[in-house]
Amino acid sequence: MPLLDRRLVFVTGKGGVGKTSVAAALALLAARQGRSVLVCEMDAKGSLAAAFDAPPLSFQPRLVEPQLWAMAMNTEDSLREYLRLFVRVPFIGRIGPLARTFDFVADAAPGVKEILAVGKLCHEVRERNYDLVVVDAEATGHIVAQVGAPKVIRDLVNVGLVREQTDWMLELLQDPGTTGVAIVTTPEEMPVTETTELVARLPVETGVDATVLIANRVLPALFDRRQTAVVDGLDRAHRLLVDAAGRGVDAVVDAARITEARRRVGAGHLARLQQVCPDLPMLIVPELFTRATGRRVVELVADALADELDIVVDDGRAGTRPGGSA
Amino acid sequence: MAAARRAAPSADIESLLASKEMLLVCGSGGVGKTTMAAALAAYAATEIGGRVLVLTVDPARRLADALGVGRLGNDATRVSAEAFAAVGVEPRGELWAAMLDTKAGWDELIRRHAPDSRVEASVLANPLYQNITSRFVHSHDYLAMERLHELHASGQYDLIVVDTPPSRNALDVLDAPVRMKEFFGSRLLKWLTVPYRSRLFTAASKPFYQVADRVLGSRFLQDIAEFFILFQAMEAGFVEHAREVEQLLADPRTSFVVVSTLEAAPAHEARFLARELTRRELHLGAIVANRALPSSFTAKASAASARKLLRATESADADPDDDDDDDGDLVTAVAHALDAEPRVVRGVLHEIAARFHDLAVVAAREAERRAELGTMCPLVVAVPVLDHDVNDLGDLLEVARHLDA
Numbered sequence: 125m126p127l128l129d130r131r132l133v134f135v136t137g138k139g140g141v142g143k144t145s146v147a148a149a150l151a152l153l154a155a156r157q158g159r160s161v162l163v164c165e166m167d168a169k170g171s172l173a174a175a176f177d178a179p180p181l182s183f184q185p186r187l188v189e190p191q192l193w194a195m196a197m198n199t200e201d202s203l204r205e206y207l208r209l210f211v212r213v214p215f216i217g218r219i220g221p222l223a224r225t226f227d228f229v230a231d232a233a234p235g236v237k238e239i240l241a242v243g244k245l246c247h248e249v250r251e252r253n254y255d256l257v258v259v260d261a262e263a264t265g266h267i268v269a270q271v272g273a274p275k276v277i278r279d280l281v282n283v284g285l286v287r288e289q290t291d292w293m294l295e296l297l298q299d300p301g302t303t304g305v306a307i308v309t310t311p312e313e314m315p316v317t318e319t320t321e322l323v324a325r326l327p328v329e330t331g332v333d334a335t336v337l338i339a340n341r342v343l344p345a346l347f348d349r350r351q352t353a354v355v356d357g358l359d360r361a362h363r364l365l366v367d368a369a370g371r372g373v374d375a376v377v378d379a380a381r382i383t384e385a386r387r388r389v390g391a392g393h394l395a396r397l398q399q400v401c402p403d404l405p406m407l408i409v410p411e412l413f414t415r416a417t418g419r420r421v422v423e424l425v426a427d428a429l430a431d432e433l434d435i436v437v438d439d440g441r442a443g444t445r446p447g448g449s450a
Numbered sequence: 451m452a453a454a455r456r457a458a459p460s461a462d463i464e465s466l467l468a469s470k471e472m473l474l475v476c477g478s479g480g481v482g483k484t485t486m487a488a489a490l491a492a493y494a495a496t497e498i499g500g501r502v503l504v505l506t507v508d509p510a511r512r513l514a515d516a517l518g519v520g521r522l523g524n525d526a527t528r529v530s531a532e533a534f535a536a537v538g539v540e541p542r543g544e545l546w547a548a549m550l551d552t553k554a555g556w557d558e559l560i561r562r563h564a565p566d567s568r569v570e571a572s573v574l575a576n577p578l579y580q581n582i583t584s585r586f587v588h589s590h591d592y593l594a595m596e597r598l599h600e601l602h603a604s605g606q607y608d609l610i611v612v613d614t615p616p617s618r619n620a621l622d623v624l625d626a627p628v629r630m631k632e633f634f635g636s637r638l639l640k641w642l643t644v645p646y647r648s649r650l651f652t653a654a655s656k657p658f659y660q661v662a663d664r665v666l667g668s669r670f671l672q673d674i675a676e677f678f679i680l681f682q683a684m685e686a687g688f689v690e691h692a693r694e695v696e697q698l699l700a701d702p703r704t705s706f707v708v709v710s711t712l713e714a715a716p717a718h719e720a721r722f723l724a725r726e727l728t729r730r731e732l733h734l735g736a737i738v739a740n741r742a743l744p745s746s747f748t749a750k751a752s753a754a755s756a757r758k759l760l761r762a763t764e765s766a767d768a769d770p771d772d773d774d775d776d777d778g779d780l781v782t783a784v785a786h787a788l789d790a791e792p793r794v795v796r797g798v799l800h801e802i803a804a805r806f807h808d809l810a811v812v813a814a815r816e817a818e819r820r821a822e823l824g825t826m827c828p829l830v831v832a833v834p835v836l837d838h839d840v841n842d843l844g845d846l847l848e849v850a851r852h853l854d855a
Contacts, residue, residue: 139479140716171715263479280578313839315480317511346801354790354798361784368762368780372755375746379809380802382743385837413808415815417714 127336127433128154130304132249132296134259135338136267136322137308138315142340142425146308146409147260148175149426153435155192156426159255162248165196166241166270172196172260177419193254202240209247210285235280238273239290246293249302264307264318271297271305272330297332304335309397311342311390320400337406338429339394343387344410346380355381407432459735459828460705463853466735466829467494467609470705472602472698473735476614477709478719482740485840485849486709486833487613488517492545492843493850496534499542500608505597507550507615516842517547526601529843537844546607548597550615555593563687569680578677591615592629595695602698628696705735710823712739712816717823724826737823738853739816742832747813752806759803763796831855 127133128150135147144165151163162185165172173181173196176188183201185193248257261267269276274290274297281287297303307322309315323334347355358365358377365373398406409428412421430436460466467473467490475487484506491504503526504517517529526548534541557574564570573579591614598612698704706727710720720737727734746752762780781799785792824830833852840849 140711141480174715310480346805347798350790350794351798351801354788354795355802357788357790358784361787364780364783364787365759369755369758370751372746372749372751372753373759375744375749375752376756376759376806377802378744379747379806382835382837383805383809386835389837389839413812415811 125301127304127306128157128159128256128435130256130302130335132245132257132259132303133335134261134267134271134303134305135308136261136264136305137338137340138318139263141308141310141315142409143263143308144171144175144260145421145425146306146338146340146429147258148172148422149429150306151192151194151256151258152189152422152426153430153433154256154258155189157435158191160191160193161256161258162193162195162254163258163260164194164245165260166262167260168196168198170196174418175422197241197244199237199240202244206240206243210289235269235273235276238270239277239286239293242270242273242297243289243293246296249296250292264322267305267322268325268329271326271332275330294331297330300333300335303332305332306336306338307334308338308340310340311387311394313393316393316397319397323401323404334401334404337397337401337404338409339397339406340409340425341411342394342408343383343390345387345391346384352384355384462829463490463493463736463831464497466705466707468498470735471607471609471703472598472701473609473611473705473707474598474614474699475611475707475709476723478716481709481711481716482840483709484613485513485846486707486738486740486853487611488513488547489840489846489849489853490707491547491609491611492529492846493853494609494611495529495543495545496539496541496847496850497854498609501544501546501606502609502611503546503548503601503607504611504613505548505550505594505601506613507594513840513842513846514549516846533843537842537847539843539847543608548601550594550597552593555597559593559596559688560684563684563691565683569683573677573680573684576677576680591625592692592695595699596691599691599695599698628692700730700732702733705733707736707738708734708827709738709740711741712743712819714815714819717819720823721826724823728826734827736829736831737827739820739823739830739832741835742820743809743813743816744834745813745817747806747810748817753810756803756806756810759799763800763803 133150135143135150137143137146147163151161155161163172165181170180172194173179176194178186178188178194181194181196183195183198183205185195188194245257245259248254262270274293277286278290278294305326307319309319319337327333362374365377369376394406407429409425409432412424414421414424416424460469473487473490475483475490477483487506488504491502494500495502506514506517516533517527526546529545529547531541534545560573561570564573594612594615598610601607601610708720708723708727710716724734724737781792781796784790784799785795788795820830820832831853833849836845836848838845840846
């Protein structure tokens with residue numbers, strides 16, 4: 125089942141691997157396919173807004189692209205909405221101190237904050253307010269607590285409204301046709317290790333399986349075996365190269381060598397990942413070599429992912445594929 | 451004293467390591483904090499001497515093995531003389547490593563601050579305890595600071611380098627002691643721990659508990675309240691301790707090293723962090739720009755060479771008339787020197803020349819960001835991107851050499 129045909133997609137990965145760009149790109153792709161999409165940043169760092177070159181996001185979703193709404197999770201607002209919708213607390217204005225108290229309890233009590241966040245997302249899915257909800261989720265360290273919150277709450281809370289609601293949330297989260305988890309990694313040791321650990325932990329602790337791996341910033345292979353022998357031997361031709369191209373040629377050769385060496389190390393890590401997770405498809409997003417940030421990066425990542433997901437978006441953007449330069 | 455310390459930034463990494471007793475390495479996730487903390491400690495142990503400890507949070511397996519930490523829990527272990535000998539280094543001092551174990555750390559705290567064995571046993575046995583401590587907001591951060599305090603107070607080390615935990619917000623680590631103090635000092639906690647029954651009758655709290663009962667169930671709230679009551683028994687000890695830990699961060703013997711790559715998001719985070727450290731009047735010792743591309747990539751001479759090389763390797767098919775001039779000679783000569791096919795050599799050199807622009811663009815962006823970081827801190831050190839992972843002591847010392855270049 126194609127990743128974006130699901131209703132709820134969590135995008136996670138070790139800090140610094142480019143989670144937000146990937147989440148934004150996936151949301152953009154789905155929106156371009158004509159689906160209504162909500163993309164939600166969970167850690168309130170503001171990087172999702174930066175990815176869309178948009179002003180800071182809030183709990184109230186805002187249209188950032190055609191068919192694409194973006195929001196930032198805020199557990200206090202989520203609690204407010206929850207109380208209004210389900211507990212029917214009459215005067216919202218009065219729950220200020222109540223919300224603060226709740227926030228305090230939530231800080232210390234396991235799973236409460238997480239369930240307010242995940243509950244909001246599940247609610248949007250259940251109400252079918254959007255065709256797809258893409259979550260720029262917490263890093264690998266926290267995602268288990270987040271996706272697993274309904275399970276934790278169900279184990280800890282014996283009665284009450286919240287417990288009843290964990291049932292439909294779990295049903296939603298544990299249905300692979302509804303919920304997907306995309307784990308983003310770079311071809312580096314720690315991100316790959318955290319990815320393999322997460323793939324193992326997710327089903328055990330949350331009952332939700334990883335759906336797809338996304339390898340970001342993958343360097344292209346520049347040389348085949350015969351060419352590599354030439355690259356390795358170029359020191360013997362140093363004089364010739366300097367005479368023909370000048371002193372700066374050292375930096376030029378170094379650049380290719382650094383890229384190639386890093387690519388080789390990275391390919392090893394990705395091979396290990398595929399070996400540990402043979403059943404998970406891996407999408408490749410190439411290193412972009414761009415000086416751009418924000419919206420432009422999202423555009424390029426979306427193009428790369430469209431190729432990988434076999435998505436054809438007929439909007440006249442076919443010429444912006446990064447394959448030519450990366 | 452305090453003013454003097456801020457007025458006199460260290461000129462290089464060596465003098466920073468030599469003049470401080472505690473170094474906190476911070477930065478956003480994925481920038482190589484753990485490696486940098488270990489490299490700084492290894493450098494201090496080999497070049498400056500004394501007993502140096504690196505307190506690490508979550509090292510990569512091979513790095514953990516190299517340091518001899520891993521499954522050893524909370525104890526510090528010394529990196530053996532043989533490990534140094536194997537990479538041909540005779541350290542002037544000792545390198546020790548310890549890993550932060552959150553669970554063991556909390557248990558230890560409870561044991562220390564519990565007024566009696568009954569409270570200790572009740573807390574440790576409380577069903578919410580493990581769940582809360584492992585999820586308690588910033589619990590890692592607080593424990594790292596707590597452990598630093600303990601290690602420093604032990605008087606066993608000349609320098610302690612702390613690899614701060616991965617945080618959603620890098621500043622959490624600075625706020626952790628204050629939060630701990632606030633947590634215990636808050637009226638909410640006191641209010642929450644008033645015996646459950648009597649609370650129901652206070653007008654102020656009534657709406658909260660009515661709603662909370664419906665939402666969470668009263669049993670759950672009771673469990674929480676019970677747990678907090680137990681915790682309150684330890685308040686005095688915890689708060690006093692948190693104050694000491696807080697003071698440690700502002701101590702003249704403490705300095706912060708911000709690690710970043712020169713990519714957009716980490717560099718943005720690093721600038722924010724550096725600004726906040728300055729605002730809080732904490733000592734920012736250095737910014738380390740990790741995995742930087744060599745500055746030669748932005749040199750005009752390099753770009754010129756790339757262009758020449760590109761011209762010299764234009765495909766013979768595309769420009770047959772040009773093949774017999776000087777440029778064609780390069781391919782032939784290199785092929786001869788390397789005993790390789792001219793066609794392959796041409797392809798390789800052409801690709802190398804054509805690709806250079808990609809990296810030069812990235813390097814130019816990096817140079818701008820590095821200059822921006824330079825306005826935040828007088829000492830910015832670049833560690834170049836390596837062509838291999840950092841797996842062992844030899845690799846760490848290689849990184850360290852760049853730190854002091």
